[in-house]
Amino acid sequence: MTGVQPQSLHFKERAAAELANTQLQSNMRRFGGRFVAARAKVLHELGDFEGMRTAAAAARDRALADLDVWIERFEREATRRGATVLFAETGAEVADLVLELCRRHGVRKVAKSKSMLSEEASLNQRLASAGVQPVETDLGEYILQLAHEPPSHIIAPAIHKSTEQIADLFVKAHGRARTLDIPQLTREAREVLRGHFLTADMGISGGNFLIAETGSLALVTNEGNGRMVTTLPRVHVCITGIEKVLPTLEDLSLLMRLLPRSATGQSISNYFTMVTGTRQPGDRDGPDHMYFILVDNGRTNLVGGDMQEMLRCIRCGACMNHCPVYQTIGGHAYGWVYPGPMGSVLTPTFIGLENALDLPHASTLCGECGVVCPVKIPLPELLRKLREQQVDRGLRPKSEMLGIRVWSWLALRPRLYALATRIAARYLRFQGGGRRMIRHLPFGAAWTRGRDMPAPAGKTFRELFAKKNGAG
Amino acid sequence: MRVGLFVTCLVDLMRPSIGFAALRLLEAAGCEVVVPPAQTCCGQPGYNSGDRASARALACKVLDEFERFEYVVAPSGSCSGMIRTHYPDLFRDEPVALERVRALCAKTYELTDFLVNVAGLQEAPGTFDGRVTYHDSCSGLREMGVRAQPRALLAKVAGLELLEMKDSTTCCGFGGTFAVKFGDVSAAMVEKKCENIAASGADAVVLGDLGCMLNIEGRLRRRGDDRTRVLHVAEVLAGERHD
Numbered sequence: 001m002t003g004v005q006p007q008s009l010h011f012k013e014r015a016a017a018e019l020a021n022t023q024l025q026s027n028m029r030r031f032g033g034r035f036v037a038a039r040a041k042v043l044h045e046l047g048d049f050e051g052m053r054t055a056a057a058a059a060r061d062r063a064l065a066d067l068d069v070w071i072e073r074f075e076r077e078a079t080r081r082g083a084t085v086l087f088a089e090t091g092a093e094v095a096d097l098v099l100e101l102c103r104r105h106g107v108r109k110v111a112k113s114k115s116m117l118s119e120e121a122s123l124n125q126r127l128a129s130a131g132v133q134p135v136e137t138d139l140g141e142y143i144l145q146l147a148h149e150p151p152s153h154i155i156a157p158a159i160h161k162s163t164e165q166i167a168d169l170f171v172k173a174h175g176r177a178r179t180l181d182i183p184q185l186t187r188e189a190r191e192v193l194r195g196h197f198l199t200a201d202m203g204i205s206g207g208n209f210l211i212a213e214t215g216s217l218a219l220v221t222n223e224g225n226g227r228m229v230t231t232l233p234r235v236h237v238c239i240t241g242i243e244k245v246l247p248t249l250e251d252l253s254l255l256m257r258l259l260p261r262s263a264t265g266q267s268i269s270n271y272f273t274m275v276t277g278t279r280q281p282g283d284r285d286g287p288d289h290m291y292f293i294l295v296d297n298g299r300t301n302l303v304g305g306d307m308q309e310m311l312r313c314i315r316c317g318a319c320m321n322h323c324p325v326y327q328t329i330g331g332h333a334y335g336w337v338y339p340g341p342m343g344s345v346l347t348p349t350f351i352g353l354e355n356a357l358d359l360p361h362a363s364t365l366c367g368e369c370g371v372v373c374p375v376k377i378p379l380p381e382l383l384r385k386l387r388e389q390q391v392d393r394g395l396r397p398k399s400e401m402l403g404i405r406v407w408s409w410l411a412l413r414p415r416l417y418a419l420a421t422r423i424a425a426r427y428l429r430f431q432g433g434g435r436r437m438i439r440h441l442p443f444g445a446a447w448t449r450g451r452d453m454p455a456p457a458g459k460t461f462r463e464l465f466a467k468k469n470g471a472g
Numbered sequence: 473m474r475v476g477l478f479v480t481c482l483v484d485l486m487r488p489s490i491g492f493a494a495l496r497l498l499e500a501a502g503c504e505v506v507v508p509p510a511q512t513c514c515g516q517p518g519y520n521s522g523d524r525a526s527a528r529a530l531a532c533k534v535l536d537e538f539e540r541f542e543y544v545v546a547p548s549g550s551c552s553g554m555i556r557t558h559y560p561d562l563f564r565d566e567p568v569a570l571e572r573v574r575a576l577c578a579k580t581y582e583l584t585d586f587l588v589n590v591a592g593l594q595e596a597p598g599t600f601d602g603r604v605t606y607h608d609s610c611s612g613l614r615e616m617g618v619r620a621q622p623r624a625l626l627a628k629v630a631g632l633e634l635l636e637m638k639d640s641t642t643c644c645g646f647g648g649t650f651a652v653k654f655g656d657v658s659a660a661m662v663e664k665k666c667e668n669i670a671a672s673g674a675d676a677v678v679l680g681d682l683g684c685m686l687n688i689e690g691r692l693r694r695r696g697d698d699r700t701r702v703l704h705v706a707e708v709l710a711g712e713r714h715d
């Protein structure tokens with residue numbers, strides 16, 4: 001496994017740092033709920049949302065059940081239309097392939113639209129060290145490239161940045177007067193990027209979907225940079241996961257009804273682009289060379305296993321938009337490419353359970369992610385299964401396992417349990433003092449650091465009930 | 473109607489008034505209520521920690537103790553949700569037990585859901601002088617479909633005015649062991665909940681799960697709010713005081 005150096009082992013420390021980061025906290029609060037509210041407003045347009053989710057999940061399962069067949073079909077159709085389909089098993093291989101293509105076509109500059117896969121592959125670092133200049137053209141990604149930071153959200157990568165922070169970055173990079181006017185900032189980025197589009201030798205895009213029956217790439221963007229990247233440079237390389245292949249255009253239209261609505265609360269994204277094949281005689285634009293790099297990077301391991309449903313994911317981001325944990329700490333705390341609930345499932349599956357010990361637990365299991373996911377991925381269930389796998393592999397701390405086992409052992413012995421709870425109820429009642437609030441819990445310092453623990457009444461229900469009934 | 477009352481381990485230990493309130497409400501609705509005396513815990517702590525064996529052992533105990541009743545009711549969306557939505561998973565490879573578990577699931581209810589949709593409680597014995605806001609606890613809301621039921625019942629309480637807070641359905645940050653594993657993240661989450669409660673202008677926040685109550689009350693007091701009361705919906709409906 002290569003790619004962005006995973007920091008997921010340090011979730012707790014990273015989350016603590018983000019909680020203490022007042023700038024981030026104010027940025028997250030500003031963002032909080034914007035996509036949620038927008039999504040809530042447009043869902044009714046779908047009529048039977050639940051029915052559509054069920055259909056979408058079934059469509060995804062159908063595609064995944066015969067994925068190899070659809071990939072072959074895609075390869076055939078895309079090749080027929082002048083494109084070349086390549087396969088990469090790891091992130092490192094993605095970068096190897098891209099560098100090889102750069103050499104073959106004499107590429108000095110690459111214009112990129114958003115691609116999370118290129119994050120998995122640490123592509124920008126690899127390109128730069130080979131002397132090829134990568135330029136991010138998605139506004140959010142462009143900002144992060146200036147800030148030397150990874151994305152913190154899969155569709156709104158710079159959501160953790162404030163306008164002020166962006167203005168400062170632009171002053172440094174563009175040397176123009178500082179402005180906080182968002183349209184003005186956008187115009188500035190646009191003017192700088194325009195030159196890059198025209199001088200780039202290669203365009204790299206992600207791919208929201210690939211269509212097997214036509215060999216097409218479907219791109220969903222809000223800034224139109226996807227169109228520039230796929231049409232202006234001589235060479236276009238699309239990098240995406242193998243699971244993104246859909247059998248038919250019909251599947252695409254179903255998923256497209258759900259994707260923008262679930263993601264940003266738009267009925268349709270500002271741009272929706274289908275790219276099919278290289279430039280043909282008579283075409284006014286389009287690349288001379290077109291490549292698809294289909295990436296595995298751990299995905300086939302999910303097929304047929306406990307986590308298979310995760311492959312349905314269409315990367316809409318709804319689960320993180322609705323996740324109260326994500327909303328509180330932001331995306332960087334998760335420590336690898338994918339944050340939020342989907343990231344907490346994907347990261348341990350991709351980089352190894354032992355390298356992301358906290359992530360399956362970084363959820364209250366409130367269930368909201370599972371409710372909003374447009375392809376019905378049971379995210380809380382998957383997180384729980386990962387917890388089970390951790391226990392089976394002996395990856396949880398001994399103290400934690402001991403605590404759970406002592407509790408269960410006791411709860412299976414009602415007489416002993418009654419005694420223990422009577423003692424606990426009295427002890428904690430005493431700890432609570434006159435205010436009936438415990439300020440320092442002996443075995444729960446993490447609880448009482450940020451809040452009190454209300455003291456119990458002092459007697460258990462079972463003893464009070466027995467007394468009452470005995471007396472009555 | 474013969475109802476087995478599953479008190480829940482947290483209510484047993486921390487706040488018995490909720491158990492007595494549930495008892496009174498079920499009786500007011502005309503049920504014959506039995507409290508199996510050896511009951512303890514539904515097994516959720518083990519289940520959510522990835523320890524299936526512990527969870528399964530406790531699930532067997534609950535099954536043995538409660539399957540004889542016509543209905544099983546708990547004053548908690550979390551524990552009733554554990555039984556109804558998660559027990560089948562624990563027995564997925566045991567066809568015989570699974571059948572018994574399915575039967576148990578079908579008759580297991582969260583208290584307010586049961587009072588409204590099965591028992592048809594007409595009047596609430598309690599009275600309350602003031603304004604309350606209702607927090608929708610996660611499992612009750614998303615696993616048991618509890619949303620309108622408690623509000624419909626609260627509307628029957630004389631003197632009570634219900635105000636909706638912002639984001640009432642957002643998790644309070646409790647999450648069982650989450651609150652101790654990630655205490656600081658959890659505290660930041662419950663802080664937002666407390667802000668919304670305070671902004672609602674209510675005198676009390678009412679909810680249906682004791683775990684969330686402890687979390688919310690603990691944070692309210694820590695941030696210096698000694699005024700806003702934190703009450704279980706059963707306590708309010710039954711007029712049962714915790715002290």
Ligand code: SF4
Nearest residue numbers: 313314316317319373
């Ligand atoms: S898991 Fe579901 S909600 Fe989350 S990004 Fe994927 S499709 Fe969207």
